[in-house]
Amino acid sequence: MSSIDQMYMREALKEAQRAFDAEEVPVGAVIVSGGRIVARAHNQIRMLKDPTAHAEMIAITQAAAYFGSERLPDAAMYVTIEPCTMCAGALVLARMKQLVFGAWDPKAGAFGSKLNVNEGRLNHRISVMPGVLEAESAALLKDFFRAKRTA
Numbered sequence: 001m002s003s004i005d006q007m008y009m010r011e012a013l014k015e016a017q018r019a020f021d022a023e024e025v026p027v028g029a030v031i032v033s034g035g036r037i038v039a040r041a042h043n044q045i046r047m048l049k050d051p052t053a054h055a056e057m058i059a060i061t062q063a064a065a066y067f068g069s070e071r072l073p074d075a076a077m078y079v080t081i082e083p084c085t086m087c088a089g090a091l092v093l094a095r096m097k098q099l100v101f102g103a104w105d106p107k108a109g110a111f112g113s114k115l116n117v118n119e120g121r122l123n124h125r126i127s128v129m130p131g132v133l134e135a136e137s138a139a140l141l142k143d144f145f146r147a148k149r150t151a
Contacts (some may be wrong), residue, residue, distance in 0.1 A: 001131070008040070012028040024047065026043070029042070032075065038067070040059065054084070055080075060077075072095060073096075081102060083109070085117065087110070093127055098129070098140060099111065100130075102131070102136065111130070112128075115117065128146035
């Protein structure tokens with residue numbers, strides 16, 4: 001894991017903290033291309049009353065608008081948790097080059113935990129690097145759900 005990967009994941013963690021502060025499940029994402037962040041987002045499901053308003057989906061929409069294209073073949077997404085099936089499908093459809101994520105999601109993860117959309121049957125494969133700042137990503141989620149259970 002490079003210091004650059006850690007730097008971008010820290011930016012995703014900042015987005016996750018914004019979600020936490022807004023009482024959303026704390027997931028954050030950034031999309032990087034050409035050495036710069038072109039999109040950043042956090043979960044906004046409750047705020048927008050939209051079950052598709054995951055950090056990954058919002059960031060993909062922003063990056064597609066930035067590039068004026070539905071394809072993001074030179075981009076990398078950094079996200080604090082392993083994407084779900086919806087977000088994994090969107091990453092494949094966007095032809096994302098790389099996915100870097102923090103914590104594994106054994107309940108809904110779609111890049112190896114619950115299932116693996118990247119196993120070869122679809123028309124695009126993504127380079128995946130799991131576990132970048134995994135402890136920090138997992139701690140934020142645990143803190144959020146612990147607070148919800150005691151409230």
